[in-house]
Amino acid sequence: MGVSVQIRGLKGSVSPLFTHLFSVQIFRDCSGNTHAEKTYSFIDLGTLTIWCHCLILQTPIPRVVGEIGRRIQTTGEKTYFRMTTNISKDLLMLMLERMWRIRHFELKLTEMYNAGEVGGVHLYIGQEAVAVGACAALKDSDYIAGNHRSHGHPIAKGANLKKAMAEIFGRIDGYCKGKGGSMHLADFSVGILGESGIVASSVPVATGAALASKLEGKDFVSAVFFGDGASNQGACHESMNLASVWDLPVLFICENNQYAVTTSYKDTVAVEHISDRAQAYNMPGILVDGQDAIAMYEATAQAVERARNGEGPTLIEALTYRFEDHSLGLEKIRKSEYREESEIDEWRLRDPLDLLTKSIVDSGTATPAECDAVSANAHAEVEEAAEFARNSPFPDESELYKDMFASDMPVV
Amino acid sequence: MTEKMFMQALGMGIAEEMRIDPKVFLMGEDVRASVYGAASGLHDEFGDERILNTPLSENGFFGAAVGAAAVGMRPIVETLTSFMWVGMDQLVSQAAKMRYMFGGQATLPVVYRAVMYYGGGSAAHHSDRSYPVFMNIGGLKIVTPGTPADAKGLMKTAIRDNDPVIMFEDGTLLGTRGEVPDDPDFTVPFGVANILREGTDVTVVAIAGSVPRALAAAEEMAKEGVSVEVIDPRTLVPLDKETILNSVGKTGRLVVADPAAKVCSAASEIMSIVGEEAFWDLQAPMQKVASKQVHIPFSPSLEKLVYPTSDGIIESIKKTLG
Numbered sequence: 172m173g174v175s176v177q178i179r180g181l182k183g184s185v186s187p188l189f190t191h192l193f194s195v196q197i198f199r200d201c202s203g204n205t206h207a208e209k210t211y212s213f214i215d216l217g218t219l220t221i222w223c224h225c226l227i228l229q230t231p232i233p234r235v236v237g238e239i240g241r242r243i244q245t246t247g248e249k250t251y252f253r254m255t256t257n258i259s260k261d262l263l264m265l266m267l268e269r270m271w272r273i274r275h276f277e278l279k280l281t282e283m284y285n286a287g288e289v290g291g292v293h294l295y296i297g298q299e300a301v302a303v304g305a306c307a308a309l310k311d312s313d314y315i316a317g318n319h320r321s322h323g324h325p326i327a328k329g330a331n332l333k334k335a336m337a338e339i340f341g342r343i344d345g346y347c348k349g350k351g352g353s354m355h356l357a358d359f360s361v362g363i364l365g366e367s368g369i370v371a372s373s374v375p376v377a378t379g380a381a382l383a384s385k386l387e388g389k390d391f392v393s394a395v396f397f398g399d400g401a402s403n404q405g406a407c408h409e410s411m412n413l414a415s416v417w418d419l420p421v422l423f424i425c426e427n428n429q430y431a432v433t434t435s436y437k438d439t440v441a442v443e444h445i446s447d448r449a450q451a452y453n454m455p456g457i458l459v460d461g462q463d464a465i466a467m468y469e470a471t472a473q474a475v476e477r478a479r480n481g482e483g484p485t486l487i488e489a490l491t492y493r494f495e496d497h498s499l500g501l502e503k504i505r506k507s508e509y510r511e512e513s514e515i516d517e518w519r520l521r522d523p524l525d526l527l528t529k530s531i532v533d534s535g536t537a538t539p540a541e542c543d544a545v546s547a548n549a550h551a552e553v554e555e556a557a558e559f560a561r562n563s564p565f566p567d568e569s570e571l572y573k574d575m576f577a578s579d580m581p582v583v
Numbered sequence: 584m585t586e587k588m589f590m591q592a593l594g595m596g597i598a599e600e601m602r603i604d605p606k607v608f609l610m611g612e613d614v615r616a617s618v619y620g621a622a623s624g625l626h627d628e629f630g631d632e633r634i635l636n637t638p639l640s641e642n643g644f645f646g647a648a649v650g651a652a653a654v655g656m657r658p659i660v661e662t663l664t665s666f667m668w669v670g671m672d673q674l675v676s677q678a679a680k681m682r683y684m685f686g687g688q689a690t691l692p693v694v695y696r697a698v699m700y701y702g703g704g705s706a707a708h709h710s711d712r713s714y715p716v717f718m719n720i721g722g723l724k725i726v727t728p729g730t731p732a733d734a735k736g737l738m739k740t741a742i743r744d745n746d747p748v749i750m751f752e753d754g755t756l757l758g759t760r761g762e763v764p765d766d767p768d769f770t771v772p773f774g775v776a777n778i779l780r781e782g783t784d785v786t787v788v789a790i791a792g793s794v795p796r797a798l799a800a801a802e803e804m805a806k807e808g809v810s811v812e813v814i815d816p817r818t819l820v821p822l823d824k825e826t827i828l829n830s831v832g833k834t835g836r837l838v839v840a841d842p843a844a845k846v847c848s849a850a851s852e853i854m855s856i857v858g859e860e861a862f863w864d865l866q867a868p869m870q871k872v873a874s875k876q877v878h879i880p881f882s883p884s885l886e887k888l889v890y891p892t893s894d895g896i897i898e899s900i901k902k903t904l905g
């Protein structure tokens with residue numbers, strides 16, 4: 172039995188994947204247009220017709236992008252909506268916890284940077300929902316790889332805060348014994364194949380992990396996080412094509428935070444949306460609200476399901492925003508007018524932590540006090556991690572020549 | 584032992600390792616058809632699953648090999664030296680650096696087979712001898728077999744090795760013949776130079792395609808009563824310094840023949856080591872016989888001037904004898 176919905180000019184019927192009670196909420200869109208928030212409840216729904224995590228665009232794009240990336244033409248103003256399914260309380264609270272870990276981690280680094288304790292790093296503040304929502308849909312046995320904005324992804328995948336912080340301090344107890352630093356956090360034991368300082372260079376690597384999965388008939392998938400700037404690199408395009416022709420279980424998660432340092436993606440990307448490029452590689456391209464952890468989770472979960480079923484890769488474009496400067500230490504660039512303070516303020520109204528907390532509280536999943544406790548805990552963990560990092564020794568000179576090769580052969 | 588061509592020996596090494604270890608697979612452009620020769624017969628034996636034709640995407644599949652290796656596979660990538668520039672970022676930023684950068688967490692058993700065509704009128708874009716570039720980067724094992732037996736034995740070691748390896752397969756050697764052990768347990772270890780000919784007067788260290796030229800030069804010199812020791816290092820990283828230093832200790836004279844361009848070549852590094860560690864053993868200035876520091880010209884009249892030749896090696900040997 173199909174149920175049709177009409178929301179601000181949008182017409183369609185709703186997915187049978189969610190045959191349980193759910194609601195559709197309308198939020199502000201990414202351009203800051205406010206939409207009334209309404210909740211619709213349905214039970215026992217009919218045929219699959221729409222994909223409810225997308226931004227619904229005002230421009231006529233009635234085409235179908237892959238099987239699950241279907242976009243619906245709307246006639247009215249831009250509408251953003253998502254569907255809230257019955258995600259377990261545990262998972263929601265886990266997402267909240269990991270998002271707070273990232274937020275406090277980055278705030279602590281800012282504090283320590285200002286105190287001269289650590290160098291300039293790329294902060295993930297504002298983008299927490301992307302990595303956390305996506306990683307919530309992955310298993311420990313799945314792999315991720317990331318980029319220079321490098322703390323959110325591993326923490327979202329379950330990295331240890333102490334080891335991550337110690338690495339940023341360049342200490343022996345860091346994930347990479349102090350040899351990697353901020354941009355190269357990696358924890359192979361929980362599937363974190365490493366962050367990367369060369370923009371887009373981890374995209375082929377994640378594609379290769381997916382190739383291994385396919386060749387060996389394993390069921391793990393891999394996901395790679397890269398930016399809007401990275402999406403213009405050949406390595407990205409080559410990887411998407413390769414993954415598609417070989418049907419590899421890889422998720423290309425583009426974090427479109429609007430800028431590469433100071434350059435708007437609107438000046439460098441020839442199509443309207445980076446996800447449109449999926450068409451060229453014959454894979455689903457999905458545009459997701461990257462401020463919304465639940466939307467990210469749902470979009471990723473479906474892409475993961477496709478990947479595990481042998482149906483190949485997916486390009487997910489998460490529309491998000493970097494609340495802070497490109498990196499700590501680049502404060503002066505903000506004044507160079509590549510973006511308006513008002514734009515930053517607008518986006519801050521859709522802080523991913525506020526949105527998730529609101530969803531959790533509004534749905535009666537947890538009380539505001541419970542949510543506050545999650546934040547307080549994460550804060551304490553981060554303080555402990557900072558203390559741990561400070562007290563960890565620097566690597567000894569004997570480390571210098573270690574790890575160049577798997578064996579102990581002399582380097583020269 | 585069976586007489587084989589260098590190219591067949593490479594293929595034998597790959598096939599034997601693929602039979603032993605299901606985690607080994609080969610990918611590259613047109614490898615199923617074995618356009619470059621050494622993969623001949625592999626597709627028939629191992630099928631689509633393990634012999635993968637890739638798109639023309641060096642950055643893409645060089646990096647995919649790193650990722651597959653990072654999670655436990657043992658990929659072999661076939662390419663030409665000249666196409667490595669296109670995938671350089673993955674070779675340098677990922678394959679070479681990942682292990683160190685991640686504090687030893689990444690183990691990357693990947694072999695890049697770089698077929699090194701030169702000397703055949705292919706001009707500047709298809710004639711690269713680029714191993715010194717990769718020696719400089721670090722984190723990569725650099726293999727330059729000089730004989731068919733070594734081609735097989737080193738290939739097998741490369742595939743079994745747990746680090747990223749680049750096998751530079753010298754195009755001028757691919758058609759050379761030699762005795763190759765049939766024994767599937769035969770391997771050639773890395774970091775052990777091969778003394779191809781013993782001698783007492785002059786040491787010639789010869790790399791890759793210079794090996795047969797150095798042997799020919801030694802033969803010529805023998806007629807003049809000069810005893811030349813010819814050493815093939817076989818692997819440049821790791822480099823068997825001991826064998827070279829011991830030989831120089833004995834002969835007091837060194838010539839290094841290297842098909843790479845002269846500046847910062849493998850020869851430069853070997854001579855620098857000897858200069859640092861065995862200066863007082865030397866009885867004459869060391870001589871470098873490397874390629875001229877030019878891009879490879881198309882015209883045969885020019886190209887033939889570029890690479891080390893037997894005559895060039897002889898001339899240098901004579902210089903060391905004063």
Ligand SMILES: Cc1ncc(C[n+]2csc(CCOP(=O)(O)OP(=O)(O)O)c2C)c(N)n1
Pocket residue numbers: 319320368369370397398399400401402428430431432493497
């Ligand atoms: C290959 C390469 N070119 C340039 C840089 C310098 N750089 C570092 S981050 C960055 C911008 C990347 O933008 P994007 O991919 O959108 O990621 P974001 O910083 O927005 O998260 C640039 C140009 C680099 N690290 N690597």
Ligand SMILES: [Mg+2]
Pocket residue numbers: 398399400426427428429430431432
């Ligand atoms: Mg960006």
